[in-house]
Amino acid sequence: MNAVIDRLRRTTELIVGAEDLRERLESGRPLRIKYGVDCTAPDLHLGHAVNLWMMRQLQDLGHRVVFLLGDLTTRVGDPTGRSETRPVLSPAQIDANAASFLSQVSLVLRTDPEVFEVRRNSEWYDAMPVAELLSLFAQVTHAQLMARDMFRDRVAAGREIALHELVYPVLQGYDSFAMQSDLTIVGSDQLFNEQLGRHFQQRLGAPPQAVITTTITPGIDGRAKQSKSLNNYIGLTDSPRDKFGKLMSIPDSLVEAYARVYTELPLETVAALAAATGPAARDAKLRLAAAVVTRYHGAGTAKAELEAFRRTFTERTGPAELPELVVGQERMVVLELLRVAHPSASNSELRRLLRQGAVAVDGVRVEDPAAVISVGGGVVLKSGARTWHRVRV
Amino acid sequence: MNAVIDRLRRTTELIVGAEDLRERLESGRPLRIKYGVDCTAPDLHLGHAVNLWMMRQLQDLGHRVVFLLGDLTTRVGDPTGRSETRPVLSPAQIDANAASFLSQVSLVLRTDPEVFEVRRNSEWYDAMPVAELLSLFAQVTHAQLMARDMFRDRVAAGREIALHELVYPVLQGYDSFAMQSDLTIVGSDQLFNEQLGRHFQQRLGAPPQAVITTTITPGIDGRAKQSKSLNNYIGLTDSPRDKFGKLMSIPDSLVEAYARVYTELPLETVAALAAATGPAARDAKLRLAAAVVTRYHGAGTAKAELEAFRRTFTERTGPAELPELVVGQERMVVLELLRVAHPSASNSELRRLLRQGAVAVDGVRVEDPAAVISVGGGVVLKSGARTWHRVRV
Structure with a gap:
């Protein structure tokens, strides 16, 4: 026994x-x-x-x-x-x-x-x-x-x-x-x-x-214990898509713990996933997300979510089908652009996004709130871990 | 009100x-x-x-x-x-x-x-x-x-x-x-x-x-709170004689508190009793004892106890009718004499009696355990607050 x-x-x-x-x-x-x-x-x-x-x-x-x-x-x-x-x-x-x-x-x-x-x-x-x-x-x-x-x-x-x-x-x-x-x-x-x-x-x-x-494992922010007030957890009743997306957003440093504690993947596999770097690290996270979704929703659902995720997100330009943001000027200060993308966010929230390196234009990170963006024939604006817009004049 | x-x-x-x-x-x-x-x-x-x-x-x-x-x-x-x-x-x-x-x-x-x-x-x-x-x-x-x-x-x-x-x-x-x-x-x-x-x-x-x-009043030893383990209290079920005797044994310094708290004597009377010195202090204590016994057993009983006390105890020679202690030698070390008087007491208890000044022969205090007593034609031995013997050869 x-x-x-x-x-x-x-x-x-x-x-x-x-x-x-x-x-x-x-x-x-x-x-x-x-x-x-x-x-x-x-x-x-x-x-x-x-x-x-x-x-x-x-x-x-x-x-x-x-x-x-x-x-x-x-x-x-x-x-x-x-x-x-x-x-x-x-x-x-x-x-x-x-x-x-x-x-x-x-x-x-x-x-x-x-x-x-x-x-x-x-x-x-x-x-x-x-x-x-x-x-x-x-x-x-x-x-x-x-x-x-x-x-x-x-x-x-x-x-x-x-x-x-x-x-x-x-x-x-x-x-x-x-x-x-x-x-x-x-x-x-x-x-x-x-x-x-x-x-x-x-x-x-x-x-x-x-x-x-x-074993207590930190929430998806990689820091605090999972808690409702921090909204840093993956709920059992979350949809397969939300589970998949949240797992893809965890820091690389969490992959080992999550794979060990939240899946039944063999421990050798867990070790291999944890050791992955560069593009392989992204694949490791995909494997982890698929394993967790499999556990709760079955292999079929996990496969479908994996494909949907791959189809939607690309490394540099974001998802293939993006919401469009039409602006009136060809050149805009980035903070103004963010204000259009997030009409209900406060100035300080937008500045924090910039500070945290969560903002990118055509895959290039922008941190200076005063940076001027040339929209030209259209650019992809990333603002936050999973928010993308296609911006046109 | x-x-x-x-x-x-x-x-x-x-x-x-x-x-x-x-x-x-x-x-x-x-x-x-x-x-x-x-x-x-x-x-x-x-x-x-x-x-x-x-x-x-x-x-x-x-x-x-x-x-x-x-x-x-x-x-x-x-x-x-x-x-x-x-x-x-x-x-x-x-x-x-x-x-x-x-x-x-x-x-x-x-x-x-x-x-x-x-x-x-x-x-x-x-x-x-x-x-x-x-x-x-x-x-x-x-x-x-x-x-x-x-x-x-x-x-x-x-x-x-x-x-x-x-x-x-x-x-x-x-x-x-x-x-x-x-x-x-x-x-x-x-x-x-x-x-x-x-x-x-x-x-x-x-x-x-x-x-x-x-108000909490100390026990009859004048020091500690009244308690069973210290046996320093006057019980409600104590006989009138015990109540009277115990009250006569309290230190003079307690008369004021006892008279105020344990009797209904007018406060002016209490003050007068407390101020008494010398032979009057003994009378004050008699008055206190009578007042307490009156409260619990009535004035008649109190009067009888007062008279019995007066009849029995005298200042120098102790009560009139004393238990007799017959010893074999005419001269004895006081500690030996005490041992005869208190056959169940330990040596250290007897020495404590001496140290506390509770031992007297014919009204003269004896403190040295080695002191030699001449029994002669008979002496009165006091050993403890209320224990007296007539000693004969």
């Missing part, structure tokens, strides 16, 4: 309880894999999918994913608005979000009842007397909780922690006991809470779950 | 919400006075009784004491034994302790249903869903709780705080809301928790209780 763990290792950062996990895999018993989520509106991206694909591999071996909706905590009011971690949701919102979550999850996971189960933690908390909850609290210390990064950071920054936020990890930990989790696969930011799960299982006389944390 | 508050002021340290309290007293409505206790075995002493007498004054004006047993938290298991604040008790122990508490309380308070009510906080917590408890937690921050002295001290000393201990003040605070407390009279160590009561009442739209904290 080392083979199973070895296969998971490609996207594993850390395994807590590896020996237990090996034994349980060898026992032949179907494992219960905790997939705990909160009830906020989901927008799953390739980063989340890393964990889902690992669960999918285990499903294909007969193990069961328990999709656990943490609905209890989302019903907790916070009239002060101090809680930064979880908004308060109505039952209808919770149901809507859960449905959306399930539909996104089903893009990767199997949802047939043999290997998939949906639970809500209100099942056990609604029936729990306050005295029993306090007994759980007696199993954990203030210092243990304050060891959590997020809490330490907040205290250091002089920000408040409401008491209910402080106790959430305890609830999340007890969930592992209540649902008899054997294993959970999470981002490293959840390691603390899931280790509390092990703590509670041991305290309450149950075998502790193994915890696998997965 | 300022008269009521003025009368309470004699033993008041601090009033939080004094203006509210004044208004409520003026409204003529009977107030609900929270008297919250935990369920440990009680041994109420004069210090506790200060608060009880204030409540009694208010009962005599028609206000109602709500004796609130915090039984919920005593049912919380702490299998690690880490909790330092509250032991776990069985329902039978809780009932037995509650009965003992009530019988002691009734030495001061009226317990007729017009002005006395018994409640348990399990009444509201047993019915409370976990989600509602978490909503309460949302009303208070980690920083607010950690402001409590006891928690700060523990953290500073590197000792642990179990999570259930951290949340207890929240429960105690919510109690004030649930039982509609108008006022609570507590030791200053409870101020923090009771201010949380005000906090919850305000948050939940109820008028906040006033909090009176009372």
Whole structure:
């Protein structure tokens, strides 16, 4: 059964309880894999999918994913608005979000009842007397909780922690006991809470779950973690074309990580793609994009997207069929030209495009806002990673 | 109604919400006075009784004491034994302790249903869903709780705080809301928790209780707070004789505080007692002891005890009828003599008696453990504040 763990290792950062996990895999018993989520509106991206694909591999071996909706905590009011971690949701919102979550999850996971189960933690908390909850609290210390990064950071920054936020990890930990989790696969930011799960299982006389944390890969900007607010991620529900285009826009330095973590390409192939330079680097990115699109939409769609991309974009002149921009003068300052191309952008946004080297005329980069462009018989203006215009007088 | 508050002021340290309290007293409505206790075995002493007498004054004006047993938290298991604040008790122990508490309380308070009510906080917590408890937690921050002295001290000393201990003040605070407390009279160590009561009442739209904290008076050793482990207190259930004897043993410096806080003697009388010196100081102490015994056991008993004390004890030779100690030698080292008088005491305890000046032979203090005593025709040995023997060969 080392083979199973070895296969998971490609996207594993850390395994807590590896020996237990090996034994349980060898026992032949179907494992219960905790997939705990909160009830906020989901927008799953390739980063989340890393964990889902690992669960999918285990499903294909007969193990069961328990999709656990943490609905209890989302019903907790916070009239002060101090809680930064979880908004308060109505039952209808919770149901809507859960449905959306399930539909996104089903893009990767199997949802047939043999290997998939949906639970809500209100099942056990609604029936729990306050005295029993306090007994759980007696199993954990203030210092243990304050060891959590997020809490330490907040205290250091002089920000408040409401008491209910402080106790959430305890609830999340007890969930592992209540649902008899054997294993959970999470981002490293959840390691603390899931280790509390092990703590509670041991305290309450149950075998502790193994915890696998997965590799976190930066967003398509190559810098920050994928996040909604930065809009630097590839969503599972993005169209094949958007996925393909976003993958083509990543910096070369990301090709290795993306190919390793987001595809199943053999590791030798990944290494070759990462080593490619010059025109081959572009081909490597095409290969990566096709592999990712294949994973989610099948080989046929990937091939079609690859051809569409090749047909549309060329190295120097941009896509074959471009929107036309008709101007009144033959010679124009480049900033004026950009203003015509992006009527709703601010001056400072246009200057930033220039500064970032994102502007080119007939394939030649222009950085000086005062540069004068001769439109003549027509030129191709590139302004931004994927915006092209044909400019005519 | 300022008269009521003025009368309470004699033993008041601090009033939080004094203006509210004044208004409520003026409204003529009977107030609900929270008297919250935990369920440990009680041994109420004069210090506790200060608060009880204030409540009694208010009962005599028609206000109602709500004796609130915090039984919920005593049912919380702490299998690690880490909790330092509250032991776990069985329902039978809780009932037995509650009965003992009530019988002691009734030495001061009226317990007729017009002005006395018994409640348990399990009444509201047993019915409370976990989600509602978490909503309460949302009303208070980690920083607010950690402001409590006891928690700060523990953290500073590197000792642990179990999570259930951290949340207890929240429960105690919510109690004030649930039982509609108008006022609570507590030791200053409870101020923090009771201010949380005000906090919850305000948050939940109820008028906040006033909090009176009372003067804390040292134990009969004149140094430490009265406590069971130091055995330096006068229990409400102590016999009249023990009360009288213990009061006669206090240092002169305590007479003022004890007379002011533990009796209703006019303040001019208190000042006169405190100013007494020489033989008059002894008379002042007799007056104090009689006043305290009068308060708990009536004037008749107090008079009898005063006379018994006078009859029994004389300044130089101790009580008239003393237990006899027959020794084999006519001359003995004082330490040997003490060993005969206190067969179960250790050597170091006997040496401490000598060092403290508690040993006298025929009224002459002996401090040197090697001093040789001539028993001769018999001497009176004093060893400790109230232990006398007649020693014969």
